[in-house]
Amino acid sequence: MHGDGEVLAAAAAARLITRIVDAQAARGSASVVLTGGRTGIGVLEQVRHSPARDAVDWANVDVYWGDERFLPDGDPERNETQARAALLDHVAVDPERVHPMAPSDGKFGADADAAAAHYAELLATLAEPAVEFPVPRFDVLLLGVGEEGHTASLFPDTPYVRERERAVVGVHDCPKPPPTRISLTLPAIRSAAEVWLMTTGAAKAEPVAAALGGADPVDIPAAGAVGLERTLWLLDPAAAPRG
Numbered sequence: 001m002h003g004d005g006e007v008l009a010a011a012a013a014a015r016l017i018t019r020i021v022d023a024q025a026a027r028g029s030a031s032v033v034l035t036g037g038r039t040g041i042g043v044l045e046q047v048r049h050s051p052a053r054d055a056v057d058w059a060n061v062d063v064y065w066g067d068e069r070f071l072p073d074g075d076p077e078r079n080e081t082q083a084r085a086a087l088l089d090h091v092a093v094d095p096e097r098v099h100p101m102a103p104s105d106g107k108f109g110a111d112a113d114a115a116a117a118h119y120a121e122l123l124a125t126l127a128e129p130a131v132e133f134p135v136p137r138f139d140v141l142l143l144g145v146g147e148e149g150h151t152a153s154l155f156p157d158t159p160y161v162r163e164r165e166r167a168v169v170g171v172h173d174c175p176k177p178p179p180t181r182i183s184l185t186l187p188a189i190r191s192a193a194e195v196w197l198m199t200t201g202a203a204k205a206e207p208v209a210a211a212l213g214g215a216d217p218v219d220i221p222a223a224g225a226v227g228l229e230r231t232l233w234l235l236d237p238a239a240a241p242r243g
């Protein structure tokens with residue numbers, strides 16, 4: 001990553017470190033939901049390179065994923081593999097508190113729906129009692145944005161972006177490879193305290209403008225990604241709507 005993309009990733013990394021430190025000061029721990037894609041992984045790399053990363057008590061960070069590419073364990077295209085290489089392998093996270101989505105050669109084999117249901121159960125188990133939607137408190141949920149407006153692995157005009165009941169779904173026939181994925185749904189995403197949408201480049205200007213302009217999430221899934229307390233768009237100049 002270089003140029004404006006790198007500046008954006010570094011700025012987002014600084015914010016992320018601050019957000020985690022603040023959550024830990026308030027509650028003793030913090031929970032972060034990671035995303036895939038160049039920007040999301042670029043931010044994790046910037047966290048790794050930041051001297052301020054040592055202000056975080058990494059053993060008290062809960063790590064989740066907002067979506068995963070349903071591929072074998074260790075596949076270089078898995079979001080988990082990339083997040084570990086970018087950051088998690090370099091800080092003292094507690095392995096018990098890192099919650100990747102299942103790979104396609106794990107306990108559920110090639111059944112992405114079963115793997116998704118299992119992740120939903122895990123989230124429900126870790127949820128605080130009496131929450132509206134059965135997921136843990138997420139202090140910050142990171143997302144990227146696709147050229148056609150997808151976010152996490154929720155693509156336009158699919159049953160998955162319309163899902164209302166389940167927190168996690170197996171996603172099939174995705175236009176962006178690989179075709180099979182696992183994703184949090186919009187209700188799960190909307191249960192996060194803060195949702196940060198991060199993207200760069202002119203190719204993203206259109207979906208960003210549509211989402212900020214109040215598009216229907218069925219057409220532009222990123223438009224439906226809203227945090228309970230805050231929704232933050234972190235953009236470089238090329239992706240930002242022109243005033």
Ligand SMILES: O=C(O)[C@H](O)[C@@H](O)[C@H](O)[C@H](O)COP(=O)(O)O
Pocket residue numbers: 035036037038039040067068069079143144145146150151152153176199
């Ligand atoms: O696993 C994935 O592919 C994603 O989580 C996906 O939603 C990604 O964040 C966007 O497609 C943006 O990706 P870029 O930052 O690479 O454009």
